[in-house]
Amino acid sequence: MAESATRGTLENLVDMLVRLPELADPAVRDHLVDRVRQELRRPLRIKRFADVRPELSSLVNACNACSGGLRVLASVVAEQHVGDIAAVRAAVTDLSPGLLSVPDRDHLRGLLANLPANQIGEAVDGLGGAEQLYSMRTWRDTANAIRIMEGLPIPEDGVPQVLAFASRLSELLTGPVSDGLRTWVDTVAGGLGVDLAALVVLRGGAGPLAVPSAFTPPAPRGPVPPRRSETRVVGGGVPTRNRHFTGRSELLDKLTDVLSSGEQAAVLPPALHGLGGVGKTQLVVEYVYRHLDDYELVWWIPAERTTTVLASLTQLAETLHLTVAEDRQQTARTVLDALAGLRVPWLLVYDNADDPDALKPFLPATGGHVIVTTRNPEWGAVGRPIEVDVFPRDESIQLLEGRGLQLKEGEAENLANKLGDLPLALEQAVLWCKSTAMPVTEYIDLLDSHRRSDLLSESKPYGYPITVTAFVTLASATLREKAPATAQLFELLSFLSGEPVSQNLLSRGKSANVTEPLRSTLNDPVALSRVVRDLNNRGLAKVDPAQRIQVHRLVQDILRDILPEDRAETTLRNAQRLLAAANPGDPDERGELESQAELGPHLDRARMIYAEDDDARVAVLDHARYLYLIGDYENSLRLATDAAAHWSKPSDDPLLGPDGLYTLRAASVRANALRVLGQASEAQIVANDTYNRMCASPQIGEMHEFTLIHANQVGHDLRIAGRYNEALAFDTASLARHRRVFNATEAYTLRAQANLAVDLRMIGDFAQAFEQDKEIANHWEDVGGTDPRALAAYINQARNYYGMGAYRAGLEWIQQWREPLAEALGAGSSQVLLADRTYAILLRKLGYLFEARAVLREHFERSLSRFGETHEFTNAAAVSYANVLRQVGELDEAAQLIEDALERYDVYFGVKHPLTLAARVNQGILMRAMGDYDDARVLGESCFTDFAEVLGASHPYTICAGVSRATDLAIAGDHAAAVQLSEEMHQISQQMSGGGHEARNGAEHPYLLMRGINLAHDLRAVGRTADADRLRQTSFRALRDSLGANHPEVQAIERDERTEGDIEPPPT
CATH class of the missing domain: 1.10.533 (Death Domain, Fas)
Structure with missing residues (x-):
């Protein structure tokens, strides 16, 4: 192994770095050092210099002393440099071929x-x-x-x-x-x-960041142990430290005292509030850097919108290797639960929070430290507030005198007075004077000459000098005169969110029909970079190393206020058209999700719902769909509801109004979100009304693409309502219409075909459902076998195997595809949760009872946590869990689960809903296991009658109810009635599922064989011994060959017991 680099070769590397133009900027070097420290996760002892070369030389030498340090340095430099740094990488490779320094x-x-x-x-x-x-x-x-x-x-x-x-x-x-x-x-x-x-x-999970499993109870709480020398900080999104940070000692001490007081588990989040620009964020950044050694974990969360909070908590979940769910709110809860169980110190910063009620569900209640920065004084009721006011005058003067301005006596005092000691305004004044070489005296004169009288709107705090508005007015007027393209971009950014705006988003919007010269600038990457750089140099915007541009919220607010009405309207329209043009399109194409994420924070600020352009409305619809796809159902519902409410107002535009296409598309997204959030009844009302309006509209009609796409929800709602045959008829006709409008292999057609396969499963035609799903899977396999749509078809095939009684084939199939599905969609996806239940059911049917119990217990807890107790998925999970508990002998818990589920089924689904009746059949089986034969007999009779009425005599569920009824009759001693009913059920079973099937390796369906066993019991009871022996022998031999000699059902038959045919509620 080669030793660390020699002095001469290190200096060659320094020469290469000095020639990189970005590193001439001290702020970029600050970020570089911070990123290298973050990657190395160790102290980096360097000396800071004003000149480029000695500072980079110090950095290179410090990295050379760290194992892998030079390689990390090269990697971080590559993030910040837009050109080729192959020479730097080659030099680093030559200098550090060894592993350790x-x-x-x-x-x-x-x-x-x-x-x-x-x-x-x-x-x-x-x-x-x-x-x-x-x-x-x-x-x-x-x-x-x-x-x-x-x-x-x-x-x-x-x-x-x-x-x-x-x-x-x-x-x-x-x-x-x-x-x-x-x-x-x-x-x-x-x-x-x-x-x-x-x-x-x-270390076997014993390290300082051993995070508890997402679905196991956290370890008992204890005091946070003393910090050990080997711990280190995980930093997430913490802004670069301000090397010119000034003053604030009293507030830093107060913040430290608030966070350190009381029990760690009971400490409430302090709220730093005040007008934008007073330096709340800068104060917290400085606190973080001063206290890095006090925390194992520090995470910075942009908190203006719940969507950005959820996105940040999702990133934290990934960093901590927790389960990332399809539903981001579930992921957030997983993170908060994990943090509560960590026995190490951590800090979460929620920056620029607004509505306390919206954010409270995403604040940790215990376990570490939380800081909230906000302009909303209502946060004072949530945590101990720390008022962050403008600078004391001496700190304002200290800031101005420490920034290299050529100040004459009294000028610092005078300028601080003109700007009202507002830190943001002071910083901008310094940058303006330095970038334009304007003397401070001249700058003060301009402030006086441009003073305005209009205050900020009354929703903003009072008490700040008018000179802040004058400062923004001056900047805007100067830009309009000297740099009109920069002025237009500056004004446009004031109508976007205060979150950073990527140049990628601006570039994607280059086709927008915005006013000149902004339009030409967006179409010229060099000109766009120049304008962005100009805003940064003038202190009007911040540009980070990723080339994202951010205008401070205070500047945005003031600029919007001072723009003349006609210019404000034009600028808002520019912003709306830019965002519409930047819309990446159909969010179902997963490659565009990142671009949709960039678009989302700006929709509300730009009032996209209220835009007059069609493209803007499409952008709103696409983003609402995107939020649904990533599991942010609540925000998808909010956006779609707001859009539908506004667009439904009477309008001359045929695409708007109660029956306009955009209104109805928004209602369709709303129905989807309502349904998955458990509000099935309201979803059905909205979906049916939307479908009827689409069909009745002369501009749309039943053959319109969006009518067909929405029709899938109508069939789904029919299934949820238990109207399986109606759903089958509807979806059969809908699929035919899809194939006339779309290609047979288009995603929309295949989605309709998948719905038809679900209908076939619901009526018990599993063989036909299998063929449909196989055809769908074959198409997606040609596209890419790991496409989530292919994986969903594979899981449906496993469900078909289960329905056909091919338990072993189904288990092998789902074991092959269950993990890839979780990798593609996240373990918390509703599809993954449902696949887990199918997996557990197949385990149970093959006799792996205790393995099935473990999976079903976790599945039930996760379903209850995510969907709530009234949701279809939760009730189905409870029934499946009760079935396995009955088989392992835990009868009391099984009985309570079934009883609770039936109460909810009766209320939310109805007493004669197929899922309610299925749960009652299972309850009857459980009653017999507990010796409650009389109640079981009464319940069994009503279930059999009701199932025959609702689903028909030949439905698999009706047969299960009939078999259960025959057992009740046999126990009661009515053997003649029992044998008659058993023969009838056995005969129907032979007609519906009899005969060997290749999926079962030529064997009969296990339920048919088990019904043969029961019939043999009843034949023997009425004296038909020869028939009974013959039927029992053939049925038992076939069942043992199919399930194995050690299967619990086979062993029960050997003990001369009857068999039970329980029902597993299917996903709709």
């Missing part, structure tokens, strides 16, 4: 000195390709032994074997050497690309 290797060598050979040997055991290290002769030269370990192949988990050795050795030892080895591993891991989760696994 010299200081890190020497440190490890010192820790290993004089350790017993047996302990070193035990730690070496298990390293791959380490035969040479088994010889103690190798360890006579410890440095050489370490180099050998550095050269060992890196395993699949990405943890270099020298780290695995040191970690294992630390567990074998105690005392200072053990602590030193753990610290060493934590120190070098970041530079070698080993993430925190890998370290937790390396």
Whole structure:
């Protein structure tokens, strides 16, 4: 292994970095240092200089002293530099071919000195390709032994074997050497690309960030342990530290006191509130950097909208390797539960929060520290408020005098007075004077000459000087005169969200019909970059290293207020057209989800619902659909509801009004969101009304593409209502219409075909459903076998296998595709949850009862947590869980589950709904298991009668109810009636599902064979012994061959017991 780079070669690398233009900017260098520290996760001892070269030289030398430091430096530089840095990467490769730096290797060598050979040997055991290290002769030269370990192949988990050795050795030892080895591993891991989760696994889950499982109860709470030397901070989105931060000592101390007071589990989030621009965010950023050593985890959350909060918490879940659900609100709850169980200090910052009621569900209640920055004083009722006012005058003067301005006596005082000591205004004034070389005296004169009298709107706090408005007015007027394109972009940004706007979004909107010269600027990447740079240089906007541009909210508010009405209307229209043009289109094409995420924060601010252009309305509809697809059902519902309410007002536009296409499309999205949120009745009303209006409209009609797409919801609602044959008829006709309008293999047609397959399952025609799903799966497999739509078809095939009694084939099939589905959609997806239940049902039917019980218990808890107790999915989960509990003998809990589920089924679905009746059949089976034969007989008679009325005599559920009824009759001693009913059910079963099937390897359906066993009992009871023996022998032999001799049902038959045919409620 080569040693750390020589002085001359390091200086060559410094020369290359100095030539990169971005690094001439001190702010970019600040960000560079912060990012390198973040990646290395260790102290980086560098000296800061005003000049570029000595500062970069200090950074290079510091990185060279860290294992992997130069490689990390090159990687971070590549993030910030738009050009080719191949020369830098090549230099780094030449300079650091080894794994460890010299200081890190020497440190490890010192820790290993004089350790017993047996302990070193035990730690070496298990390293791959380490035969040479088994010889103690190798360890006579410890440095050489370490180099050998550095050269060992890196395993699949990405943890270099020298780290695995040191970690294992630390567990074998105690005392200072053990602590030193753990610290060493934590120190070098970041530079070698080993993430925190890998370290937790390396230590068997005992590391400082061992996060509890998303679906197991958190460990008992205890006091946060003292911080250990080997811990490190996980930073998520923390802004770059302001190297010119001034003053605020009293507020920093107060914030520290508030966070440190009282029990950690009971501390309430403090709220930093006040007018935008007073420096709330800067204060918290400074607090974070001063207290990095106090926390294991720091996460920064943009909190103006719940969608950005949910997105940030989803990223935190991914960082902590928690389950990421399709539903982001469920993911947020998972994160908060995990944080409550962490026994390490953490800090969450919710920046620029607005509505306390909207955000409260996403605030941790216990376990760590929370800071909220806000302009809304209502947060004072949530946590202990800390009022952040403008600067004291002496701190304003300190800021101005420390920024290199050529100040004459009294000018700092005068300028601070003119700007009302507002930190944002002071910072902008400094940047303006420096970027334009304008003397401070001249700047003060301009402020006086441009003073205006209009205050901010009354919804904003009073008491701040008028000069803040004058400052923005001056900037806007100057730009209009000298840089009109910059002025137009500046004004347009004031009508977007205060969140950063990517240049990618601006570029995607280049086709928008906006006013000149902005239109030409958007179509010229060089000109656009120049305008963005101009705003940044003038202090009117912030541009981060990712080239996202952000105008401070205060500046946005003031600018919108001061624009003349006609100019404001034009600018708002420009913003709406830009966003409409930037809409990536159909969100069902998953490759565009990131672009949709960029668009979302700006829709409300730009009043897109109220825009006059059709493209803007389409953008709203696409984004509402996007929110539904990513599991943010609540915000999808909000956006679609608001859009439908506004667009439904009377209008001359045929696309608007109660029957306009856009109004009805918004209602369609609304119905989808209502349904998945458990409001099925309202969803059905909205969906039916929307469909009827579409069909009746002369402009739309039943053959319109969007009518057909929406029709899938009508069939779904019929299934939810238990009207299975009506759903089948409707969806059959709908599929035929799809095939006339779309191609047979278009996604919309295949979606309609999938709905038809569900209908076929609901009426018990599993073989035909299997053929439909197979055809769908074959198409998506040609497109890409891991497409979520292909995976959904595969899972449906497993459900068909179950219905056909091909339990083993179904289990093998779902085991093959269950994990890829979870990887594609996230473990919390509703589709994944339903697949888990199918998996557990197949386990149960094959006799793996205790494995099925574990899966179903978790599935029931997750369904209850996500959907609530009244949702169809939750009730189905309760019934499935009760079925397996009955089979393993936990009868009391099973009875309570069934009873609770039936109460909800009766209220929300109706007493004669098929799912209600199915649960009652299962309840009757459970009653017999508990010896309650009389009540079971009464219940069984009504279930059989009702099922025959609702679904018909030959439906599989009616047959199950009839078989159960025959058992009740046999127990009551009415053997003549029992044998008559058993023969009837056996005969219908033979007609419906009799005969060998290739999916069952030629065997009969297990339920048919089990009904043969029951019929044999009844035949024997009426004296038909020969018939009984013959039927029992053939049925038992076939069932044993199909299910196996150790299957619980087979063993029960050997004990001469009757069989039970329970019902599993199907997904609709």
